[in-house]
Amino acid sequence: MSIIETKDLHLFYGKKEALNGVTLGFDQGEITALIGPSGCGKSTYLRTLNRMNDLIGTVSITGEVLFEGKNVYSSKVDTVELRKRIGMVFQQPNPFPFSIYDNVTYGLRLAGKKDKQELDRVVEESLKAAAVWDDVKDKLHKSALSLSGGQQQRVCIARVLAVQPDIILLDEPTSALDPVSSGKIENMLVDLKEHYTMIMVTHSMQQASRISDKTAFFLNGDLIEHNHTKKIFLNPDRQETEDYISGKFG
């Protein structure tokens, strides 16, 4: 059973339809890459999963998003709680202008956790899991903004991990980074797979083929094809998928 799925999901910005009925599920412990040309709805789709589109006034949605079988758009859902369980990492690293330590503990403090030993433990575990502990362990109380872009992005991932989400949404998490930092993040995501379900928008075909288990190809708001990444890259069912992957458009 999918941990999260959408059924016939349509999304409109005002009158403009950006998702034309997407039915797609994600299995626990897998990385799924969302690929497709610019403007085809990948980020829009990603944001429907933890209701980030709620913040955009003109958006309306029909169809369903089910997280562990429950409707994410039910009026009973607390979106703050939802976004803790379905965390998000953005294209541009967006650390808060606080210390590294305060960035990582932000969510826990909001939840009222004050025990210093526990916070220290979570900081160390999260920064280790995000493969940035060795870079920052001697300067935890320095501003996160003083770090390199790649280190900032890993601190942002640690901040998401600290609240122990079930799902991590990643919107082009390495596109603003150099190849060495990107490689570190890719390796780290593969290591995290055991404990988290990840859904990642990427423009890099190499990245999708290197680290994802499944790939979903979007085009003009439609889901064209979803399958094991190897199948999508070696022997796709649809001509449009083949054309996109081989660089004929997009």
Ligand SMILES: Nc1ncnc2c1ncn2[C@@H]1O[C@H](COP(=O)(O)OP(=O)(O)OP(=O)(O)O)[C@@H](O)[C@H]1O
């Ligand atoms: N806030 C918004 N208001 C109105 N239209 C929007 C908004 N955000 C996105 N769109 C439109 O929805 C469509 C899908 O955009 P989206 O950003 O989801 O595509 P994408 O596949 O993620 O693109 P990219 O790869 O360039 O990030 C586009 O036509 C875009 O112009």
